[in-house]
Amino acid sequence: MARSAAKRIASGVNSFPHRYSSLTQFNGEGCSLFISGVVQFGPNAGQTFQGTLTFSVGQDGAIDSGTFQFSDGTTAPVVGQATGRSIRLRVGSAPNSTITFTGSGVFPIDQCSGDFGGAFVGTGLQNIGVWNATQA
DSSP: OOSOHHHHHHTSOSSOOSSOOOEEOOOSSOEEEEEEEEEEESTTTTOEEEEEEEEOOOTTSEEEEEEEEETTSOEEEEEEEEETTEEEEEEOSSGGGOEEEEEEESSOGGGOOSOEEEEEEOSSTTOEEEEEEOOO
16 A cells, blocks of 8 residues: 555545534445544544445355455555454555454344444554434
8 A cells, every 4th residue: 555544544535524424224235334433542633534434244254355445545455354243354464554343233234234333453453433324
């Protein structure tokens, strides 16, 4: 990746939105969520990001080849696991520029509907924040 995830977070929106954008239903090719987050603790506290998370859930719950497109246009690979209403994601591949998300949804993740939210760590161990995605 040409830019670190910290720079992507810094290049995001300047304020954490009160209302989040849409979560799109599966269209035969996967799930696409508009997601927003804010760093709550750490050196980047107060910085926000937005982007589009696209993924498919396999029969075993595996997310093997998703993408996260940040609002500045940069993209990062996504892998993870979805089990029922729980989701765990790793965004990025370089050790110093990954963000790890955990969270849950109102409905099972493979339905790609309803509200989602949770916490994230990254980039680096000192930045901790929250994320949210909702259906319009």
